[in-house]
Amino acid sequence: MSRPPEQLGGQLGGKPGNRPGRDDSPDRLYTLTGGRSRSAPGNPFDLVTLVVAESDPVPGMQSEHAAILRLTERPTAVVELAAVLRLPVSITKVLLTDLLATGRVSARHPRRTAVTDPDILEQVLVGLRNL
Amino acid sequence: MDSATSDPAEAADPGPGPDADPDSARRPPLRASADNGLKIVVVGGFGAGKTTLVRSVSEICPLSTEETMTRAGESVDDVSAVRDKNATTVAFDFGRVTLDAHNVLYLFGAPGQERFWFLWDRLFTGALGAVVLVDTRRLDDSWYAIDRLERHGTPFVVARNDFGGPDFAPQAVRDALDLDPDVPLVHCDARLRSSSKRVLIALVEHAKHRYPHSRSRSYDGQVPVLDELNKELPR
Numbered sequence A: 001m002s003r004p005p006e007q008l009g010g011q012l013g014g015k016p017g018n019r020p021g022r023d024d025s026p027d028r029l030y031t032l033t034g035g036r037s038r039s040a041p042g043n044p045f046d047l048v049t050l051v052v053a054e055s056d057p058v059p060g061m062q063s064e065h066a067a068i069l070r071l072t073e074r075p076t077a078v079v080e081l082a083a084v085l086r087l088p089v090s091i092t093k094v095l096l097t098d099l100l101a102t103g104r105v106s107a108r109h110p111r112r113t114a115v116t117d118p119d120i121l122e123q124v125l126v127g128l129r130n131l
Numbered sequence B: 001m002d003s004a005t006s007d008p009a010e011a012a013d014p015g016p017g018p019d020a021d022p023d024s025a026r027r028p029p030l031r032a033s034a035d036n037g038l039k040i041v042v043v044g045g046f047g048a049g050k051t052t053l054v055r056s057v058s059e060i061c062p063l064s065t066e067e068t069m070t071r072a073g074e075s076v077d078d079v080s081a082v083r084d085k086n087a088t089t090v091a092f093d094f095g096r097v098t099l100d101a102h103n104v105l106y107l108f109g110a111p112g113q114e115r116f117w118f119l120w121d122r123l124f125t126g127a128l129g130a131v132v133l134v135d136t137r138r139l140d141d142s143w144y145a146i147d148r149l150e151r152h153g154t155p156f157v158v159a160r161n162d163f164g165g166p167d168f169a170p171q172a173v174r175d176a177l178d179l180d181p182d183v184p185l186v187h188c189d190a191r192l193r194s195s196s197k198r199v200l201i202a203l204v205e206h207a208k209h210r211y212p213h214s215r216s217r218s219y220d221g222q223v224p225v226l227d228e229l230n231k232e233l234p235r
Helices: A005-012 A026-033 A063-071 A078-085 A089-101 A112-116 A118-129 B050-057 B079-083 B114-123 B140-152 B170-177 B193-210 B224-231
Strands: A050-053 A105-108 B002-004 B036-044 B063-070 B087-098 B103-111 B129-134 B156-161 B185-188
Touching: A050 A063, A063 A078, A063 A089, A078 A089, A078 B063, A078 B087, A089 A105, A089 B063, A118 B036, A118 B087, A118 B103, A118 B193, B036 B050, B036 B140, B050 B087, B050 B103, B050 B129, B050 B156, B050 B193, B129 B140, B129 B193, B140 B156, B140 B170, B156 B170, B156 B193, B170 B185, B185 B193
Parallel strands: B002 B087, B036 B103, B036 B129, B129 B156, B156 B185
Antiparallel strands: A050 A105, B063 B087, B087 B103
16 A cells, blocks of 8 residues: 555545554565465454464564464454454464464364354343343 | 545544553453354444444444455455555454353444445355444445345344434335345444344344254244334334
8 A cells, every 4th residue: 555644544534544554564564474465265264263372472573473472362353453453354364374383372263153053142142131 | 446444433443553552451351261253244334323333332442453355355365466456455343242251242343335245245254144224314325235135145134223314114214225024124222232232132033033944942933122122113
């Protein structure tokens, strides 16, 4: 994205640069991921996959990887990581793929059958009613 | 490059950057036992109140993030494609509701315009369902979303957000939207937590109803919240 953040902010009618990634040049994103962006078709991460750190950050680790490990001491959804890191979801997934491959995080994927499983839907109803 | 956000007028709090994490107070951590993320999509035209609804029930200040996708519906496979005019950046807001020790519900506010169809089909696959938030002053904005959800087979309810706009009878709204009689139409004030909560309950009850051939044990044909909501409609 080559337009300056101010221009984008104006276009959005909001504060400049208040969207994740908008103030980042593609070059920075390229460097973060070594030129990959997501998600080969086999990428297992969903927006709401819950990620849990399995190790502490170590010195010399890429700063975004270290940030993810700190943020996932408790389960944290992919989309929340992307928002807090201010990175596009696709880039976040690439970073997570690296961490998963090296066993530094584990992933709790959504249960695909939940959408039509009356037991899960009932749990959702109970949870909503108790809000 | 095309870009859009769900609603500048009700833009989500961008939240602090990654360097410090001073947001932990506003973003309480999930329980260690949380293991099942669920999705509900809130769609609607410009200014229909999507973020307002998300905010009113979310346990976190709504956050915003974005995804870059190509027209073909696939995410870009090279960052250089961001410069490609066929790539579109879609910003969306979301909130979170912890339901119990295992289930966590994420609510996504998504732009409903036609040009974002690829977002629907890809980003929100696996959602429990959708809330179509309509502003009776701009019913046209909702046609495409409803058509898309019907084709996709996603359970949805239509929620008429109270803007103090024209006071159409529910049947008039149904007719204008060409709503299938099975699709619940509910009234809400997205600013109120209790009202937004009931919209979500109506959606999940509808979703349960939609799958009568699943291992349903308890569905008895009643949709209590819908009955309750309809009683509130003096129209």
